[in-house]
Amino acid sequence: MTELQRRPTLMDVAKAAGVSRALVSIVMRGAPGAAESTRQKVLEAARELGYRADSRARLLRSSRTRLLGLIFSSSQPFHAEIVDAAYAEASARGYEIALSAVAAGRPEARAIETLLDVGAEALIIIAPTLSTEELALHARRVPVVSLLREDVGGLVDSVSSDDYAGIRIAVEHLASLGHRQIAHVDGGTAVSSDQRREAYRAEMLRHGLVPVVVPGGPDEETGMRAGQALQADLPTAVIAFNDRSALGIMESFRAAGISIPADISVLGYDDSHFARLSYVQLSSISQDAPLLAAAAVDRAVDRVEGTLPPGRVVRTPHLVLRKTTGHAGAQKVDQN
Amino acid sequence: MTELQRRPTLMDVAKAAGVSRALVSIVMRGAPGAAESTRQKVLEAARELGYRADSRARLLRSSRTRLLGLIFSSSQPFHAEIVDAAYAEASARGYEIALSAVAAGRPEARAIETLLDVGAEALIIIAPTLSTEELALHARRVPVVSLLREDVGGLVDSVSSDDYAGIRIAVEHLASLGHRQIAHVDGGTAVSSDQRREAYRAEMLRHGLVPVVVPGGPDEETGMRAGQALQADLPTAVIAFNDRSALGIMESFRAAGISIPADISVLGYDDSHFARLSYVQLSSISQDAPLLAAAAVDRAVDRVEGTLPPGRVVRTPHLVLRKTTGHAGAQKVDQN
DNA sequence: ATCGTCGTCTAGATCGTTCTAGTCGAACCA
DNA sequence: TGGTTCGACTAGAACGATCTAGACGACGAT
Numbered sequence: 001m002t003e004l005q006r007r008p009t010l011m012d013v014a015k016a017a018g019v020s021r022a023l024v025s026i027v028m029r030g031a032p033g034a035a036e037s038t039r040q041k042v043l044e045a046a047r048e049l050g051y052r053a054d055s056r057a058r059l060l061r062s063s064r065t066r067l068l069g070l071i072f073s074s075s076q077p078f079h080a081e082i083v084d085a086a087y088a089e090a091s092a093r094g095y096e097i098a099l100s101a102v103a104a105g106r107p108e109a110r111a112i113e114t115l116l117d118v119g120a121e122a123l124i125i126i127a128p129t130l131s132t133e134e135l136a137l138h139a140r141r142v143p144v145v146s147l148l149r150e151d152v153g154g155l156v157d158s159v160s161s162d163d164y165a166g167i168r169i170a171v172e173h174l175a176s177l178g179h180r181q182i183a184h185v186d187g188g189t190a191v192s193s194d195q196r197r198e199a200y201r202a203e204m205l206r207h208g209l210v211p212v213v214v215p216g217g218p219d220e221e222t223g224m225r226a227g228q229a230l231q232a233d234l235p236t237a238v239i240a241f242n243d244r245s246a247l248g249i250m251e252s253f254r255a256a257g258i259s260i261p262a263d264i265s266v267l268g269y270d271d272s273h274f275a276r277l278s279y280v281q282l283s284s285i286s287q288d289a290p291l292l293a294a295a296a297v298d299r300a301v302d303r304v305e306g307t308l309p310p311g312r313v314v315r316t317p318h319l320v321l322r323k324t325t326g327h328a329g330a331q332k333v334d335q336n
Numbered sequence: 337m338t339e340l341q342r343r344p345t346l347m348d349v350a351k352a353a354g355v356s357r358a359l360v361s362i363v364m365r366g367a368p369g370a371a372e373s374t375r376q377k378v379l380e381a382a383r384e385l386g387y388r389a390d391s392r393a394r395l396l397r398s399s400r401t402r403l404l405g406l407i408f409s410s411s412q413p414f415h416a417e418i419v420d421a422a423y424a425e426a427s428a429r430g431y432e433i434a435l436s437a438v439a440a441g442r443p444e445a446r447a448i449e450t451l452l453d454v455g456a457e458a459l460i461i462i463a464p465t466l467s468t469e470e471l472a473l474h475a476r477r478v479p480v481v482s483l484l485r486e487d488v489g490g491l492v493d494s495v496s497s498d499d500y501a502g503i504r505i506a507v508e509h510l511a512s513l514g515h516r517q518i519a520h521v522d523g524g525t526a527v528s529s530d531q532r533r534e535a536y537r538a539e540m541l542r543h544g545l546v547p548v549v550v551p552g553g554p555d556e557e558t559g560m561r562a563g564q565a566l567q568a569d570l571p572t573a574v575i576a577f578n579d580r581s582a583l584g585i586m587e588s589f590r591a592a593g594i595s596i597p598a599d600i601s602v603l604g605y606d607d608s609h610f611a612r613l614s615y616v617q618l619s620s621i622s623q624d625a626p627l628l629a630a631a632a633v634d635r636a637v638d639r640v641e642g643t644l645p646p647g648r649v650v651r652t653p654h655l656v657l658r659k660t661t662g663h664a665g666a667q668k669v670d671q672n
Numbered sequence: 673a674t675c676g677t678c679g680t681c682t683a684g685a686t687c688g689t690t691c692t693a694g695t696c697g698a699a700c701c702a
Numbered sequence: 703t704g705g706t707t708c709g710a711c712t713a714g715a716a717c718g719a720t721c722t723a724g725a726c727g728a729c730g731a732t
Contacts, residue, residue, distance in 0.1 A: 007477065009718055020682045025720060035680060055453040056392040057718035060687050064720095067454070074419050080410040084439040091442075096450050099435035103420040106427075114432050117391040118403070118454040141343065220613050251615040277556050279587040345688055356712045361690060371710060393688035396717050400690095 008049040017045035028053060059119045066095045068300050069120030071111045071128075074101040076218075078242070078272050078289065079126050082147065085293035086124070093301050112138060122300040127191040128152070139310070143303035147296045148287075149191050150312070157303065159296040159313040161287040163192055166317040167199035170239045170267050170285055173319055175207050178328035179237040179265065182209060185216035185226040185249060187241035193218075196269075200239065216245050223248025231256055236264055236328045243268035243275045246282055250324070261326035271320045281323040291315060344385040353381035364389060395455050402431045404636050405456030407447045407464075410437040412554075414578070414608050414625065415462050418483065421629035422460070429637050448474060458636040463527040464488070475646070479639035483632045484623075485527050486648070493639065495632040495649040497623040499528055502653040503535035506575045506603050506621055509655055511543050514664035515573040515601065518545060521552035521562040521585060523577035529554075532577065532605075552581050559584025567592055572600055572664045579604040579611045582618055586660070597662035607656045617659040627651060 010028075014021045019038060026034050027042040028051075034042070045051075059065040068090055072079040083099065090097045098118050100111035108130050115123060122143040128135060132153035138144055139155035146158040174182050184200040187193030197213055204211035212235065216226040223245035230238060230249070240246035246268035250260055260266055268275050271286030295313050302308060346364075350357045355374060362370050363378040364387075370378070381387075395401045404426055408415040419435065426433045434454050436447035444466050451459060458479040464471060468489035474480055475491035482488040486496045510518050520536040523529030533549055540547035548571065552562040559581035566574060566585070576582035582604035586596060596602055604611050607622030631649050638644060 010720095011718080021718090022682060022684095022720080023680085026681090029720085033680070038680085052449070052453070054396075054718055056396045056455055057687090058720075060390075060392050060396055060689085060718080061720040062687085074416040077413060080416075083410050083437055084442075087437065087439055087442050096453070098450070098454060099437060101419055101423065101435060103423055106420075106423050113388075114434070117388075117432070118434060119392055220615075224615060248615075255615065279556075279560060279584075279591065346690095347688080357688090358690080358712060358714095359710085362711090365690085369710070374710080390688055393717090394690075396688080396719085397690040399717080 007054070008051045009054070010051075012049055013042065013046045013051050016049060017042045055119065065119040065121055067118065067120050068095050068097050068297065068304075069100065069112075069115030069118075069123045070097050071100050071102060071108065071115065071123065071125045073126065074103045076126075077244075077274075078270050081272070081289040082126060082293045085290035086297050088290075089294040089297040090301075093297065095297070095301060109134070116142065121304045124296050124300050129191065143300060143310075145296050145300045145303070147292060150195075150314070155310055157299045157310045157312070159292055159299060160315070161292060161317050162314050163195040164199040164202075166269065166285045166287070167196050167239070168203050169317065169319050170269075171200065171203040171207060174237045174239070174265060174267065174325065175209070177237075177265065177325065179235075180209055180328070181212070181235035182237045182239065183212040183214055183230060183235040184239045185214045185223060185230070185241055185245055187245070188215060188217040188222065190218040190241065193241060196241065216241055218242055219244050220248035220251070224252045227252030228256075231258070234258070234264060237267070237325070238264060239267045239269075241269060243270045243272045243282060243284055246284070246324075247274055247280070250280075250282075260324050265325040265328075267325055275320070275322065283322045283325040284320050285317050286320045287317045288315065343390070344387045345390070346387075348385055349378065349382045349387050352385060353378045391455075401455040401457055403454070403456050404431050404433050404633065404640075405436065405448075405451030405454075405459045406433050407436050407438060407444065407451065407459065407461045409462065410439045412462075413580075413610075414606050417608070417625040418462060418629045421626035422633050424626075425630040425633040426637075429633065431633070431637060445470070452478065457640045460632050460636050465527065479636060479646075481632050481636045481639070483628060486531075486650075491646055493635045493646045493648070495628055495635060496651070497628060497653050498650050499531040500535040500538075502605065502621045502623070503532050503575070504539050505653065505655050506605075507536065507539040507543060507545075510573045510575070510601060510603065510661065511545070513573075513601065513661065515571075516545055516664070517548070517571035518573045518575065519548040519550055519566060519571040520575045521550045521559060521566070521577060521581055523581070524551060524553040524558065526554040526577065529577060536575065552577055554578055555580050556584035556587070560588045563588030564592075567594070570594070570600060573603070573661070574600060575603045575605075577605060579606045579608045579618060579620055582620070582660075583610055583616070586616075586618075596660050601661040601664075603661055611656070611658065619658045619661040620656050621653050622656045623653045624651065 010021045010024050014024045024042050027039050055065055070086055072083055087097055098115055098120055100115050102108050102111050124145045124147055127148045128146050136153050136155045144156040146152040146156050148160055150158050150160045152158050186197045201211045214226045214229055216222045227249035240249055246266055250266055268282045268284035271284040275282035275284040346357045346360050350360045360378055363375050406422055408419055423433055434451055434456055436451050438444050438447050460481045460483055463484045464482050472489050472491045480492040482492055482494040484496055486494050488494050522533045537547045550562045550565050552558045563585035576585055582602055586602055604618045604620035607620040611618035611620040
């Protein structure tokens with residue numbers, strides 16, 4: 001049985017250093033107004049006692065926590081990459097990140113409350129599913145940045161990837177390889193699915209090609225079913241909603257003996273972990289998660305520190321070429 | 337430009353309801369000592385104002401946050417499943433969960449500090465890599481529960497899955513199918529790798545079989561390399577360190593035209609998302625993440641609320657039979 | 673000598689809660 | 703009637719930080 005020891009307070013440090021609480025506070029915050037010699041003395045005492053400021057008390061008084069709330073979905077591996085990058089950027093700007101996941105039985109609203117309770121000064125929400133009204137409601141209390149979703153009303157910031165441009169790049173890439181029959185497996189009800197589907201339709205028409213949309217979803221299972229549906233009238237190329245979907249599509253082709261990219265080219269979206277696996281080597285549209293995350297953190301910090309109005313940041317995705325796309329009607333190329 | 341509105345305080349509610357702060361506090365906490373009639377009156381006023389208790393102030397005074405800190409690794413999909421389950425159990429016991437990820441450039445120590453700063457009353461760490469000394473150091477301040485790692489010293493709780501039993505079940509399953517040449521692709525430096533490797537050796541010997549360990553790792557790439565190494569002298573069955581490794585192994589077999597389970601049986605570990613995919617159907621040892629998570633949360637809460645000493649919880653994993661294991665020397669069975 | 677200024681430091685109020693120690697009035701009992 | 707008990711309520715002190723206002727010496731200018 002261990003005695004849980006009380007954590008040292010400002011007062012303890014002050015006593016040890018023989019100065020007042022206020023001075024210790026000044027030193028710990030790095031604020032001006034302390035002589036260099038005493039500053040050292042205080043820092044020494046603090047280190048000795050293992051002092052760390054109590055963020056609750058600090059916040060209570062100053063309403064500054066230097067804490068950013070980040071909401072992600074635990075079931076989306078792509079979100080994990082964003083989380084990583086956000087940590088890095090936040091710490092570069094002197095902020096910490098508090099995480100909250102949306103999961104089965106844990107809606108976004110709940111995640112938001114938790115973050116607000118621990119004192120987050122701004123909220124970054126990855127692909128929020130809340131209505132713009134609900135988002136606006138929270139945005140009145142605290143800056144809110146929507147990541148990977150654009151149509152979020154005027155009160156909340158958004159940092160997103162240009163879905164239209166991504167799809168344009170995808171269609172152009174495949175068209176330039178000579179493909180004329182390019183299908184799209186959409187993301188069903190997933191965020192961004194509508195935008196990408198419409199962009200696909202528009203871009204196909206612009207190239208004088210006829211768009212074929214097959215209903216899909218954001219995961220392997222729906223991808224596989226779509227892949228099977230596709231086989232009834234096999235196109236020469238397919239653009240998947242995301243990499244997981246692409247994986248399912250490819251699997252269905254593999255089961256049917258259809259070879260990639262000889263018989264059909266497959267293009268993913270997200271450039272996720274899966275796409276990079278050496279035995280997958282999926283060509284994919286990269287949204288550049290680290291950059292997006294950094295941009296979102298930057299906006300959040302800027303909003304917190306300054307008084308600039310909400311705005312939009314849109315980044316253009318780019319193509320990452322691997323081995324699942326090739327010339328239309330090409331002979332089989334070594335796939336591995 | 338939105339004016340960020342001040343959130344209402346106890347005092348505001350008190351004024352509105354015409355009572356004292358203290359009484360509002362009593363009502364909001366659901367503590368005894370308020371007449372039913374005034375209780376209603378106060379609740380009404382609070383709802384009207386949209387009052388939510390400021391958790392920082394509350395905590396500052398009461399030193400209770402009802403907040404559990406959970407540390408996971410953003411790169412491990414298996415951890416995500418645990419996070420989900422932990423949320424459910426925590427909320428059932430009236431606690432909230434604060435998440436903190438370890439990622440590249442963000443060590444465990446950092447994650448721990450963040451959680452302590454936001455006021456976590458206990459720490460649950462998934463597969464901690466800290467030394468037992470460092471863990472003990474934190475355990476002096478706050479209850480610490482180690483999840484999926486057992487050798488953590490006497491001061492910290494541990495909730496883990498019985499690796500030995502898991503491997504025993506794996507070997508027994510394969511042996512009962514008539515396999516005599518059963519290889520093991522280990523997890524390299526990953527947590528639990530040593531335990532499973534040694535369990536494998538012991539169990540093989542117990543069955544009078546000769547153990548063959550191939551060095552591997554916790555992901556697809558290392559699994560694939562191990563699979564290639566395996567092909568020099570192909571066994572009839574292989575036990576992978578985890579599902580991701582198994583995926584890599586199977587991929588290497590597929591590339592070489594070795595069919596599963598006709599030519600070789602493959603058994604995974606974790607029963608993760610991947611294993612359940614309809615086109616994978618990987619037989620796997622399940623550690624039952626939801627149960628483990630619930631047990632960890634329970635211990636954390638018990639430690640926080642009571643004064644019981646640190647202890648160990650060990651759960652026995654079980655076999656989930658799918659389509660990648662079959663009789664030794666069996667003819668090819670329909671794999672899909 | 674007096675005054676203002678500057679750098680360093682401190683006392684005390686304050687943030688929004690909870691907790692302790694009451695006060696107050698009504699009911700009960702002898 | 704007077705005392706005790708009890709339920710409902712409140713005043714004021716915490717909690718651990720930050721912030722404001724001002725004290726104190728030293729120094730330079732008048």
